[in-house]
Amino acid sequence: MLNQKYGxxxxxxxxxxxxxxxxxxxxxxxxxLANMLEARVLRSPFPHARIRxxxxxxxxxxxxxxxxLTGTDLSDIDPYxxxxxxxxPIVAIDAARFAGDPVAVVAAESAHIAxxxxxxxxxxxxxxxAVTTIEAALADGAVRVHDTDALxxxxxxxxxxxxxxxxxxxxxxxxxxxxxxxxxxxDAIVEGEFRFxxxxxxxxxxxxxxxxxxxxxxxxxxxxxxxxxxxxxELADMFDLPKANVRLHVPFIGGGFGSKSYTRMEPIxxxxxxxxxxxxxxxxxxxxxxxxxxxxNMICRMRTxxxxxxxxxxxxxxxxxxxxxxxxxxxxxxxxxxDAAPGPYRWTAYQIDAYGVYTHRxxxxxxxxFGATHLEWIGESQVDQVARKLGMDPxxxxxxxxxxxxxxxxxPGKPMDADLIxxxxxxxxxxxxxxxxxxxxxxxxxIGLLAAGSRPVSTAFARLESEGTVTxxxxxxxxxxxxxxxxxxxxxxxxxxxxxQIRVPDGDTMVTPYDRSTGASRSTTxxxxxxxxxxxxxxxxxxxxxASKWQVAxxxxxxxxxxxxxxxxxxxxxxxLFYHFGFSGGELFGRGIVRPEQGQGTYAAGPVFWEVCxxxxxxxxxxxxxxxxxRKIVSVADVGTAVNPAMIKGQEMGGAAQGLGxxxxxxxxxxxxxxxxxxxADYRVPKMDDIADEFVSYIVQNEDGPGPYGLKGxxxxxxxxxxxxxVNALADIGIHLNELPATPERVWRAIQQSKNV
Amino acid sequence: xxxxxxxxxxxxxxxxxxxxxxxTRTLLIDFxxxxxxxxxxxxxxxxxxxxxxxxLVDGKPVSSCSILAYEVSDRDVLTIEGLAQKGELHPIQQSxxxxxxxxxxxxxxxxxxxxxxxxxxxxxxxxxxxxxFLSGNLCRCTGYFPILNAVRRASERLAQxxx
Numbered sequence: 001m002l003n004q005k006y007g008x009x010x011x012x013x014x015x016x017x018x019x020x021x022x023x024x025x026x027x028x029x030x031x032x033l034a035n036m037l038e039a040r041v042l043r044s045p046f047p048h049a050r051i052r053x054x055x056x057x058x059x060x061x062x063x064x065x066x067x068x069l070t071g072t073d074l075s076d077i078d079p080y081x082x083x084x085x086x087x088x089p090i091v092a093i094d095a096a097r098f099a100g101d102p103v104a105v106v107a108a109e110s111a112h113i114a115x116x117x118x119x120x121x122x123x124x125x126x127x128x129x130a131v132t133t134i135e136a137a138l139a140d141g142a143v144r145v146h147d148t149d150a151l152x153x154x155x156x157x158x159x160x161x162x163x164x165x166x167x168x169x170x171x172x173x174x175x176x177x178x179x180x181x182x183x184x185x186x187d188a189i190v191e192g193e194f195r196f197x198x199x200x201x202x203x204x205x206x207x208x209x210x211x212x213x214x215x216x217x218x219x220x221x222x223x224x225x226x227x228x229x230x231x232x233x234e235l236a237d238m239f240d241l242p243k244a245n246v247r248l249h250v251p252f253i254g255g256g257f258g259s260k261s262y263t264r265m266e267p268i269x270x271x272x273x274x275x276x277x278x279x280x281x282x283x284x285x286x287x288x289x290x291x292x293x294x295x296x297n298m299i300c301r302m303r304t305x306x307x308x309x310x311x312x313x314x315x316x317x318x319x320x321x322x323x324x325x326x327x328x329x330x331x332x333x334x335x336x337x338x339d340a341a342p343g344p345y346r347w348t349a350y351q352i353d354a355y356g357v358y359t360h361r362x363x364x365x366x367x368x369x370f371g372a373t374h375l376e377w378i379g380e381s382q383v384d385q386v387a388r389k390l391g392m393d394p395x396x397x398x399x400x401x402x403x404x405x406x407x408x409x410x411x412p413g414k415p416m417d418a419d420l421i422x423x424x425x426x427x428x429x430x431x432x433x434x435x436x437x438x439x440x441x442x443x444x445x446x447i448g449l450l451a452a453g454s455r456p457v458s459t460a461f462a463r464l465e466s467e468g469t470v471t472x473x474x475x476x477x478x479x480x481x482x483x484x485x486x487x488x489x490x491x492x493x494x495x496x497x498x499x500x501q502i503r504v505p506d507g508d509t510m511v512t513p514y515d516r517s518t519g520a521s522r523s524t525t526x527x528x529x530x531x532x533x534x535x536x537x538x539x540x541x542x543x544x545x546x547a548s549k550w551q552v553a554x555x556x557x558x559x560x561x562x563x564x565x566x567x568x569x570x571x572x573x574x575x576x577l578f579y580h581f582g583f584s585g586g587e588l589f590g591r592g593i594v595r596p597e598q599g600q601g602t603y604a605a606g607p608v609f610w611e612v613c614x615x616x617x618x619x620x621x622x623x624x625x626x627x628x629x630x631r632k633i634v635s636v637a638d639v640g641t642a643v644n645p646a647m648i649k650g651q652e653m654g655g656a657a658q659g660l661g662x663x664x665x666x667x668x669x670x671x672x673x674x675x676x677x678x679x680x681a682d683y684r685v686p687k688m689d690d691i692a693d694e695f696v697s698y699i700v701q702n703e704d705g706p707g708p709y710g711l712k713g714x715x716x717x718x719x720x721x722x723x724x725x726x727v728n729a730l731a732d733i734g735i736h737l738n739e740l741p742a743t744p745e746r747v748w749r750a751i752q753q754s755k756n757v
Numbered sequence: 758x759x760x761x762x763x764x765x766x767x768x769x770x771x772x773x774x775x776x777x778x779x780x781t782r783t784l785l786i787d788f789x790x791x792x793x794x795x796x797x798x799x800x801x802x803x804x805x806x807x808x809x810x811x812x813l814v815d816g817k818p819v820s821s822c823s824i825l826a827y828e829v830s831d832r833d834v835l836t837i838e839g840l841a842q843k844g845e846l847h848p849i850q851q852s853x854x855x856x857x858x859x860x861x862x863x864x865x866x867x868x869x870x871x872x873x874x875x876x877x878x879x880x881x882x883x884x885x886x887x888x889x890f891l892s893g894n895l896c897r898c899t900g901y902f903p904i905l906n907a908v909r910r911a912s913e914r915l916a917q918x919x920x
Contacts (some may be wrong), residue, residue, distance in 0.1 A: 023797015480861025
């Protein structure tokens with residue numbers, strides 16, 4: 001099938017599909033270097049402890065142990081990392097700050113030996129008081145997780161002038177109008193306190209990194225990282241190397257979902273390999289990956305005010321997000337949560353106050369649709385509450401208040417760039433909103449916004465070799481989202497060549513050029529934008545060569561079916577290159593650079609685009625057990641232009657399944673800072689027999705995105721919409737929840753409560 | 758330096774006889790991945806929940822993370838690398854491609870082999886039988902619908918080949 005041309009808009013087969021169904025596709029832990037050691041990490045059993053001393057002598061004496069890394073080995077480098085706040089040492093130096101914090105690393109001839117050696121390391125801990133909940137961390141006189149005066153900001157902090165203080169790693173405030181005056185005049189006010197749990201991204205492939213040093217100043221690594229260029233910058237800074245001396249290869253990634261955003265196990269592998277003097281591979285267990293990154297649990301208080309005619313007037317939201325022991329991407333999550341708090345509506349006034357809170361728990365970072373997932377279910381449940389108070393239909397109140405294209409979302413910032421009313425009407429169509437509900441069946445919808453795209457800096461180039469094959473050099477990581485297929489389709493579209501003539505290799509910072517990151521639904525829009533420009537550049541060069549060959553104007557030449565044509569004369573791309581170079585050799589380069597000042601959208605104003613987080617569900621509940629059954633899911637992907645409709649539908653179904661997990665199954669349970677359900681036997685994710693009876697998927701193509709062909713990113717929105725739609729569908733049948741996940745027990749208790757009222 | 762007990766393993770992997778001297782404690786997954794370089798078998802939960810490491814032993818699905826390599830002595834082990842014949846994809850593999858039944862591809866080897874075990878046992882399963890059989894194989898990318906479609910299509914395709 002790859003021998004066909006598949007342009008933009010077509011259901012191209014995945015270019016990585018054949019290698020993935022045969023087991024040939026290589027992931028980080030599949031790569032073995034000669035003479036390589038296996039590393040295992042010793043982690044603190046206490047949420048907060050001073051490390052008085054570490055005795056590694058017995059472990060070192062074990063046959064097959066080559067080297068052991070502890071905090072004392074880090075004195076000749078800058079051991080702290082953290083792209084936002086530089087608060088995290090490679091391994092604990094003075095103290096351990098969560099149960100699971102790395103304290104020592106063993107490199108040995110085999111993983112078995114390394115694991116045995118961990119048990120022989122003697123650590124003298126002095127247990128210290130810990131703050132293991134948001135409330136405890138915010139209490140007067142609370143123990144500090146960090147000496148915030150000593151903290152430095154990271155290389156990519158984006159915090160402006162903010163300095164962490166107390167146990168607050170970041171705060172973000174947004175104000176419009178005189179909130180209290182508007183509340184005083186409102187006809188309907190709803191308010192509540194809501195809780196969102198800590199959840200685990202559970203990419204099936206755990207975090208892994210392999211490092212080899214070439215001499216003292218060249219570091220080469222393989223890692224499953226979503227943002228190789230940001231990781232490279234942090235490693236270069238820590239080990240005091242030029243960035244170009246750090247080479248990062250990114251093989252296929254076995255799911256990211258944000259868990260592999262920013263720096264993870266790479267510093268441990270690099271420091272361990274440096275000490276051992278041999279290549280080192282470190283691969284996390286699932287439990288260790290749960291300790292490495294998770295979604296922020298949150299407490300939120302929200303109030304919403306409306307006029308009697310259903311006009312939404314004002315909203316206040318205060319939220320505290322638990323970032324754990326290290327800031328990680330917490331500041332960005334907090335800002336995005338604040339952005340999502342007003343929801344996609346026209347407000348007279350709002351006051352949004354969002355805080356990232358340090359606690360002695362495992363650190364929280366990015367997880368697909370962060371911020372939006374935290375807030376949409378809260379805001380949308382209040383919109384439905386207002387509607388119920390006023391006797392309005394949930395669809396009607398949304399249509400009345402949703403932002404129209406061009407209206408301000410927040411100031412400063414990109415105005416509304418999507419047809420939200422069209423989107424929510426599609427959800428209603430899919431749910432057959434006007435038809436009466438069968439008894440016991442609830443329907444709900446949710447709509448929200450996610451500030452998407454991150455920084456719009458992406459570059460790419462495309463090599464056209466003499467036999468007509470194009471190799472696309474782009475550093476977007478292939479996480480499963482289908483980036484390599486989408487990039488190939490863009491090239492196929494512009495150069496009119498089949499997918500079999502297009503290659504997209506693994507990311508490699510020595511070879512594939514700069515890309516800011518793989519996240520925030522940005523790859524097809526921004527890296528794809530760079531690939532589009534690179535393909536157009538090649539196309540211009542080919543047309544100029546053909547024009548010279550046939551002595552005609554470039555405007556007379558078209559590319560079709562893998563050939564250049566003028567009238568009925570034609571030549572293959574290979575023949576054009578032969579003409580150009582005079583033999584069968586040589587190659588052309590096309591280059592593409594996307595940066596803030598250019599492009600079709602108003603990048604400077606940010607975000608790159610507003611990702612619409614919209615969907616609906618139909619549920620029924622077993623009153624005896626509290627178990628929720630999903631009858632139907634409706635998703636609307638507002639993508640501007642669909643590069644590959646089949647893969648977009650795949651993003652919607654996969655995002656919905658994760659949203660279902662966030663809404664009704666998943667919660668990392670902590671007690672006194674200890675994770676109680678740290679294995680997949682105890683942590684419940686959706687399984688195949690949990691899927692909805694029916695999945696209705698719409699793709700909206702209004703060509704209103706900032707990417708090539710008017711496209712914009714997709715893949716996160718439906719996750720944020722699912723908890724909102726489910727909570728509203730439950731409320732539709734009288735089950736009111738202000739805490740997720742909606743486990744059978746919680747649902748059953750809510751049913752009993754409603755009966756007692 | 759190695760004082761670990763060892764075992765002389767004789768077995769069949771992907772149709773080929775294999776003889777190897779291994780530490781007795783070697784898990785099947787590590788024997789496949791590290792000794793034989795068959796890295797298509799994936800490790801995730803490491804406790805028989807996720808199905809990523811599924812291989813077939815005498816046609817039955819087994820979590821290779823949770824059995825020792827010596828336990829497959831004189832058995833017939835099939836890993837994902839042994840499924841395509843002479844570069845020709847197995848109908849189940851082709852069905853996963855056609856239905857977009859994979860994204861990151863990490864669960865795919867286990868999912869494909871579990872599907873083979875299902876269809877060997879029950880060539881024409883209904884949806885509820887498919888969901889029940891494959892609920893021991895987790896996927897975080899696809900939301901399972903495309904995998905369900907892939908299994909249905911594979912079942913049809915194999916039936917056509919039979920007739």
